[in-house]
Every structure is written in C-alpha cells, then in structure tokens.
Amino acid sequence: MWNRAVIDDQTFDREAVVRMSAGDPEGLSRLYDRHARAVYSLALRIVEDRAEAEDIVQDVFSQAWFQARRYDHERAPVAGWLLMMARSRAIDRLRSRRVRPDNAAAFDDHQFDAVVDPAPRQDLEAISAEQAGRVRNALEALPPEKRRAIELAYYEGLTHTEIAERLGEPLGTVKTRIRLGMLRLREALGQA
C-alpha cells in the first residue's frame, strides 16, 4: 500500500526529471537536494573513499541530466533509478581497482564476460523508508553466512562464483544461501 507521502515524493521527483529533460537546471537542483545524500552514502559504502564517492555523485547526476528524456518512470522510481546508477558506477570502480595495471593486458573479452554485470533489466516498484527499515532489521537478523553472501554480492559486486571462492564454500551452497536470504528479506519488506 502506498502512503500519501510516497506518492507525493514521486510526483515531485518526476516533475524534476521532466524539467531536466526540457533543459531546466532547476530540475537537477531539486533532484540533487532530495537524493544526493542517498547516492553519496551508497557510493561511499561501496568504494570506501570520499573523493571517489564524490566523483560518483557527479557522474550519476550528470548521467541523469543527459538521460532524463529517456527515463521511464513506469520502470523504476527516480530514487531507484539513481541508486541503480550509483551502484553500477561504484562497482565499476571497485572492479577497475581489482584489475591492476600489471595484469590489465591479460584482461581480455573472455574474462570480461566472467565479471559481474550489475544491471538487471527489471521493473522496480517504489518502496517506503519504513519498508527499507524492515529490510535492514531482517538483514541484521539473518544467519551470518547468508548475510555475508548477500553483502558481498550487493556492496562488493562479486559474482556468486567469486563469493564461493572468498568464503571457501561450495558454489551451490552460496547460490542457495543468497536466494533464501533474499526471500527472507522480501518477507520482511512485506507487501509493496
């Protein structure tokens, strides 16, 4: 059930994006005021470096500015769209750190295919702050091995194969843990 505040915020965001698509910087300014903190916080959680997190904020909002015309509010709420971009950018940076210059030459296309591709093409519904809070509590209450697997996937951009290696667990176990953990978090989130 959407409460009134969620709907109003989304309308506000959508208007800001419409302004941006018409080239009105006021739209960008409003969007920044509402979401820069969330974008910055997520980027910082992932890259753990303030200067890089700031660069990501700049990248995300400039991408939003230039893609405003293509943004489709039926696919994702504005906040979800911005956070998805922030996570992709942040994980790109983590990934490029892992590829050191001395082995960059060996980083061919084939290997690139084995790298996580952090952009599922799915619609996203709006969730409230309260629902997000319930997910936080449920994540903290998960058995540590499930929680760790989910965190490595989302915040470090590891594939389940890499997670299995990192944790020294069989791949099948990791896959199952991620799925069951996610289903548990979904229960906590409740009905959207």
Place this chain on the structure above:
Amino acid sequence: MTHEELRELTGSYALGALTRDERRSVEAHLAECDACSAEVRALMPVADALGRIVPQQDPPAALKRRVLDSVYGAGQRLPSVYDRPVAAKRMGAWPAWLAAAAAAVAAVALGVYVQVLQDRIVRLEEGLRQAEARAASTGTALVAARETANEAQMRVAILSAPDVARVDLTGQTPAPRASARAYWSRSRGLMFTASDLPPLPAGKVYQLWVVTAEAPVSAGLLRPDPGGRASLTVETPQDLATPVAMAVTIEPAGGVPAPTGEKYLIGTPTH
C-alpha cells in the same frame, strides 16, 4: 540450465551478482517462466532497499555546485546548431568509436544549447514584463518580443521532443560554403538554422522545402542576415508525411507554391 538451476539464480539476479552470460540465461528463462519471473519481480525491491539502508552521510556542500557546473557550466561554448555540420558521407568512414564519441559530444552540445535557449526565455520573459509595464504604446515591440519568446519556447519543445529527427543540409553548387541543420518533430514542429548563405539579389528570397514522398511542401521563406545566417521555427501539420529530405531554393520574392529555382541546400534525415 534447467528450471531448477535457473531458479536458484533469482536472488543473485536481483542483486546483480551474475556474470553477463548467466544473466542472459536467466533473462531468457524469465521470458518463458512465470514463476521465476514473479520471484524476480518480488526480489527487485529488496535490492533497492539494500541501496538505501547503508549509513547515511551528507556529501560536502561544495559538491552540488560542482555537479550543476558539470552539466551546464558557465562560459561553455555555444550551440552546436550553429556549427558547420559534418558531411554525412564522411561519417561512414569513421571508426565506430569515433562516431560514437562524436555523437556523445553532439548530445552534450545539444543539452548546452537547450540550456542556452532556456536562459534566453527567462531573459525574454523578463524583458517582456518590463516592456509591458513601461507602456502600451510600444505595441509593435511588444508583439516582436512575444514572438521571439514564443519561438525560443518552441525550439526547446522541439529539441526535447521524443520523436525529434535531425537533418543536416549541405551547400550545393551556387553556395558550396553554406550549411544548415534542421530538427523536426511531428508533434512539436520544425526548427531550421542556416549559415553562410549568399546575399540575396533584389526580388529574390530563399524558400525552405520539406520534401515528402508525395511532394515538396513549403516550410517558409528565409532572408539571411548580413552574416549569411537565417533561421526559422514553424509548426508542422500533424498529417504531414514523413520528410525524406529538406531543401532550400532561391525563388521570386513572396515565395512560390512549388520549387522552381536553383537548389542551395539539400539534406536527408539522420537518426
């Protein structure tokens, strides 16, 4: 992979923790499996929530200025629309990455141009309010100011139309240095800007034609300024057939219903 194997991946898919190949396999499966598809849809908001539950911290205050400047920075160079367009035939010979880079630059320049227009509207509206306040006796000036403001508004609308198409026109034999660019949207109109047009002889005018599969349709008359520039913004009829080309010809003053004179500019739409 079997349904059971793919079903194991729904959580990792929603988290974006799959390799590209795995992701493609899952997406192919989702297209035909309602159960897995429903599960992924249910799990997507969980991933969204994970993005929001991190410890919240304020970015430095100066970052906002940096972000705003990066997209419409002060002192940026003006409009791509007035630039000499790159001849279409040359593009084919470019390496793909270079063409992509050029397109990206054009997109940025377009964004800047929209911004320039937007600023102009603000200034024009302001000028208009002042003029209105001053006197009703400046009726003519008022109408002109209103028209200019309306035109700028319309240009913004055209440039931001979802169905906008671009036409680059190149100079023909009588005017090899001339060039022009048009943006056309069925829903919002046509905007056209030419540069380096030769001065008109007495009793002549340039006429812009939208060439459809059926016939050339006049889009209006053009009189270049002393610098050889001419521009035009017009509404286009909703039932106009899709343009296959645009052309500028020289015609007797007052214009003609169908082109008779020599062609000065010709171009076809690019998408």
